[in-house]
Amino acid sequence: xxSSAQQRRQEAKQPVxxxxxxxxxxxxxxxxxxxxxxxWAGSLVFDVAxxxxxxxxxxxxxxxWLIAVGVAGALAAALVGLLDLxxxxxxxxxxxxALVHMTLxxxxxxxxxxxxxxxxxGDLATAVGPGQLALSATGFAVLGLSGFLGxxxxxxYGVRVADENTQAEGFTDRD
Numbered sequence: 598x599x600s601s602a603q604q605r606r607q608e609a610k611q612p613v614x615x616x617x618x619x620x621x622x623x624x625x626x627x628x629x630x631x632x633x634x635x636x637w638a639g640s641l642v643f644d645v646a647x648x649x650x651x652x653x654x655x656x657x658x659x660x661x662w663l664i665a666v667g668v669a670g671a672l673a674a675a676l677v678g679l680l681d682l683x684x685x686x687x688x689x690x691x692x693x694x695a696l697v698h699m700t701l702x703x704x705x706x707x708x709x710x711x712x713x714x715x716x717x718x719g720d721l722a723t724a725v726g727p728g729q730l731a732l733s734a735t736g737f738a739v740l741g742l743s744g745f746l747g748x749x750x751x752x753x754y755g756v757r758v759a760d761e762n763t764q765a766e767g768f769t770d771r772d
Contacts, residue, residue, distance in 0.1 A: 624681060626674055626677045626681050629670065630670075630674045630744075630747070632669075632670025632674070633667040633706075634667075634740065635667075636663045636664070637664065637736065637740065638737065639660075640659075640661075640663035640733060641660075643656040643725075644660050644734075647725045648724045648725070653722075653724040653725075654722040657722070657725050658721045660733075661713060661716040664713045664716070664733075668706060668709050668710050671702065671705075674702075681756065682695050682696075684757065685756060690754070691750060691756055694746055694749055695756070698743050698747050698750065701742060701743035702740075702743050704739065705736050705739050705740045708732060708736040708739075712733060712736070715728075715732075
């Protein structure tokens with residue numbers, strides 16, 4: 598690997614702002630994404646469950662509020678993720694992957710925000726409508742694709758992951 602490529606890879610491992618994006622080797626973005634992923638997974642479970650219970654209203658309302666929590670969490674994760682994006686050298690495969698990852702996440706967040714607003718105007722005493730359920734399921738599937746790309750950024754390209762010399766510390770014998 599050329600020294601230029603090594604230098605570019607090292608740049609992508611360093612935070613733009615330690616306070617805002619997390620220290621070297623401990624980025625905040627992967628921690629924050631668990632909020633929308635978990636909230637939206639729960640909302641999808643509630644959506645489906647609202648079709649199999651006698652009183653679906655509490656599940657429809659719970660799903661709507663889980664969507665809202667997910668949108669708020671996604672916005673926080675996006676802000677920190679944007680800082681990580683700034684650390685990636687332009688013109689690289691990692692940057693192209695990050696831009697697709699970001700675009701998909703913004704689309705998913707927009708879809709869930711739309712779904713939340715749609716539900717706010719509807720009947721929350723009945724089962725979630727088929728269109729709302731389809732929107733949530735589609736959003737969650739696209740979120741899975743985006744998560745795959747996020748994993749590729751971290752685990753294949755090493756964005757914001759400690760370098761191999763730092764990682765080697767974990768594999769030395771204890772003193």
